[in-house]
Amino acid sequence: MKAFGKILGLVLLGLLLIIVALGFALTHLFDPNDYKDEIRQIARDKAHIELTLNGDIGWSLFPWLGLELHEASVATLTNPTQPFADLQMLGLSVRVLPLLRREVQMSDVRVEGLNLRLNKDVHGHGNWEDIGKNAPVAGTTPEVPAVTDPATPPKPEKPPQPIRLDIDSLTINNARVEYNDEQTGKQFSAESIQLSAGAIHDGASIPLKLTAFFGTNQPLMRVKTELNGNLRIQRALKRYQLEDMKITGEATGEPLQGKTMTFATQGQLLVDLAANIAEWTGLKLSANQLRALGELKVNDLDKTPQISGALSIAQFDLAKFLDSVGHTLPAMAPGSLSKVEMVSRLTGTPTSLALEDLNLKLDGSTFTGRIAVDDFAKQSLRLQLKADTFNADNYLPAKSEAANSAAVARQAEVQSSEAGAMAAGGNSPLPDAPTKGAWSTDKLLPLTRLRTLDVNADLAFDQLILSKLPIQNAALKASGLDGQLKLDTLSGGLYNGTFQANGNLDVRQDIPVLALQTHIKQVPVERILQAQGKNPPIKGQVTLDSNLSGRGNSQKALIDSLNGSASFVITNGVLLNANIEQQLCTGIALLNRKTLSSEPKGKDTPFQELKGNLTFRNGVASNPDLKVRIPGLTVNGNGDVDLRVLGMDYRVGIIVEGDKRDMPDPACQVGSNFQGIEVPLRCRGPLELGAKACRLDKDGLSQVALKAAGNKISEKLEEKLDKVNPQLKDALKGLFKR
Structure with a gap:
């Protein structure tokens, strides 16, 4: 028995040596570069993609199944000559034995020089839509799916077991993503993408860092940004978190008139697909002089998302902020828009946003109520506000030099x-x-702006100063749509009297x-x-x-x-x-x-x-x-x-x-x-x-003298003329000489 155990041990050792020897032989004697054509054909048959391998393939077998690709590109079978992705190098390795247990244990994954090109043609068809599709064959008709017997319902397939993911690290260097829409001429890009992630384990905190340059052509805009945080993935729970997230960066371009905006934001992000909610708590935001705090929550992710939350903006100089981002305001009274702060509750959808329970302080005036954009595409603005005292004259453009000279x-x-x-x-x-x-x-x-205006305003003021007139308990109701603006009422008390106005303004034409x-x-x-x-x-x-x-x-x-x-x-x-x-x-x-x-x-x-x-x-x-x-x-x-x-x-x-x-x-x-x-x-x-x-009116006075004299003037004209004032005498003589 003892001898049998010894023999069995020798046999197992021999088998292990044979396996190691076979692995050595496979990795050293078998060159995958000799089978590039077969690999490309497998990619066509199984993945339905056109794979081009211009560089060498390096690999290892045991205990790591290692793969290293150089100068590779991928295209769809419908357009095989135009790759939608290429890379300089992809390196990864996977432990062999855990694969048998449906576990993916990788060491470092490294991607160099990835270029991803997404294009939508003039017909609205995206090249990514053909990924995984078979190449069309001329003269063939699409296959008709087989009709199953309704009396025998198909057996439901068992859901696949989730694959356990385990990666030591992920690094992406110098990647680029480009999107081009030929219908609109718009282009978006992300360049110089650098991504590094620590050990990736399900449910564990994954250190993450991402830097990139984002750009658009309509409008011409460029943004440099950096993201840091800890990513937590719980796939079984469909729960994803980005903890201690911080995004910083700089933006410049046409909307900023060549100026630069420095921004930063941070907080805790959560997406729970099982509950169909997303949250951003501990939100902090800064953009040049602006500082804000708040929180956001999105419900019904599987339907029409519903947004709720709160926002608080600390006091800042709005005029200077707008100037710093390339939007210089017309000349106003000194100090206008220099003290602005706001607290509000947020509600909305992907196409609308409302500031509820608003408390807005503007240069000593306080507004409360509601501001909403009912439709972003139509810029449908709705205002329901009440203010204490507001001087509208401080926010009107100053007169030009020509107007001042004329005055x-x-x-x-x-x-x-x-x-x-x-x-x-x-x-x-x-x-x-x-x-x-x-x-x-x-x-x-501003006629162009007014033609696009969709507004409905209901405003009330304890005192409204307009054209230097202090209107007490002022009420203003106005609306505008498709270039037709209506002042339903502007009313209030004025110096113990009352004032009311209403009217219409049509700006659809140039005049x-x-x-x-x-x-x-x-x-x-x-x-x-x-x-x-x-x-x-x-x-x-x-x-x-x-x-x-x-x-x-x-x-x-x-x-x-x-x-x-x-x-x-x-x-x-x-x-x-x-x-x-x-x-x-x-x-x-x-x-x-x-x-x-x-x-x-x-x-x-x-x-x-x-x-x-x-x-x-x-x-x-x-x-x-x-x-x-x-x-x-x-x-x-x-x-x-x-x-x-x-x-x-x-x-x-x-x-x-x-x-x-x-x-x-x-x-x-x-x-x-x-x-x-x-x-x-x-x-x-x-x-x-x-x-x-x-x-x-001395000319008219001569007529008065004539009327006073009546009929007696014709008889005693000369006598009276000798006695009256010489000026009147001349006037009367002139009258009767007519």
Whole structure:
């Protein structure tokens, strides 16, 4: 028995020596390079690919089945002359005995110079779609699958046992992946790919490092990036984790206008295909000056993924950030967009995103509510926000140099006319009609952007400052689609009065069309003018209704084409720095052939009501029914307001009632001959002068004298003419010589 055991041991040792000898002989005496044609044929028959082996094949048999390929390429059988992948070298080795247990135990796997080319042709067919397909044979018809007997259902196949994967390390050097879409002309690439992974074991933490350069041609963009982390694969549970992930890099290209954006992000990633969820926790993100924290979760990976999470952005200078990524903003008020921070809850899908429970701080203003993009492709923007105080003027583009120069020239014209009127106390000649344009030719609207706008906005403000007007409890509802924008309402309180507007803007054509309706009720008119930086010529509570339309993309174009109608009433007002009583008494004294004993002390003219209707035609407003109620006076007028130059030209008639004070000026008393007579005034000049541009109309005064004299003038004309003021005498003589 003992001898048998010894003999058996010798036999086993001999067999082992024979196996080792055979392995040595196979690896040293058998050269796989002699069988390249057979290997290529096996690749065609079994894998349905065209394998080209230009380099040598190195191999080992035991205890490692080693393989090393050089200068190899792979193509599909449908297009064998155009490889979709090639590599300089592939080296790997597998333990032989574990293969019998369906275990893959590899040492180092190394890939050098891999090039992968994915191409979609003009018909939308990708070359990767043919991988594994047999080559088409001309004149053959596709095989018809055999029909099975429905009474005998096929036996279900047993699911294959999962292969256990065990790799000591994986290294990929200098790889490149290229994607080309001939339909759209778009190209994507990943170059200089360097991948290194530690020991790869199922369920174990795998150290991972990846660097690459990514690029696109539409738009032209290049991104350098590096990824580090620990990968954990649990194939039986369909669970994949990237722990302690960190991605850093730099991006440059056309969207950044040649500038560079440095970015970094980190966190913990989890994909659980069994539960159909993905999570990104501990999210940290930075991009130049921007810093953010948050978390993301995606449910229903097998259906339409549903996104949820939270995002917090620390305070940063948005204007500087946008400038650093190549998006310089128009000139704004100093400090605008310098303090921006946000906290929000996220919801969305692959085609939409919503910021719910939003709290946005913007330069001292706080917005709460919701911002959503319902469709990324259509850029469908939805806003539901409430703010405390917001100054919209700080975010409007500044005026151009040309607009500023025009404004300075017009202001000089107004000041010259005003100085002349004040110096002469209202006795100077009528101011000249203004000629300087009052409006900018700068473009107002980005038409191309507005045509693509799909927006629905519902905004509320405790206070909205717009055109320097503080609108209290402002509400704004607006929408836009396919180049047609609608202002449903802009309303609020204004200086203890109310303001409301609505309208439409059509930007489908090169010349936009604007229609606007406004209603202002009991708003101090002087406060509106003061807010615009103008010295008000009038005070009072204005109520205004207007329905106007215009065409163009500048202030000047809109005003030049302004058409429509308006009605206005100003109550409990004052004509500032304009004493109508002085003008009236001067006219009465002239008719009485007397001289005023003193100048009226007051410099303003209070009135009870000023009202009228306006008809706009190409920027000129006709006002045929101006009426002013002043205690003791009745005033009627008609004229035009030329909005193109902000000028006016009016003829005003004042019904004479005389000096109603307790101690009237004798020269200003109305005799029986002048009862009910209108004293004429002419008002011409810049609109800002108001009543300061009014003068006694001496041409019209001669008509008054004629009416007062009645039929007696024809009998005693010469006698009266000898006694009246010489100026009036000349006017009357001229009248009767006509």
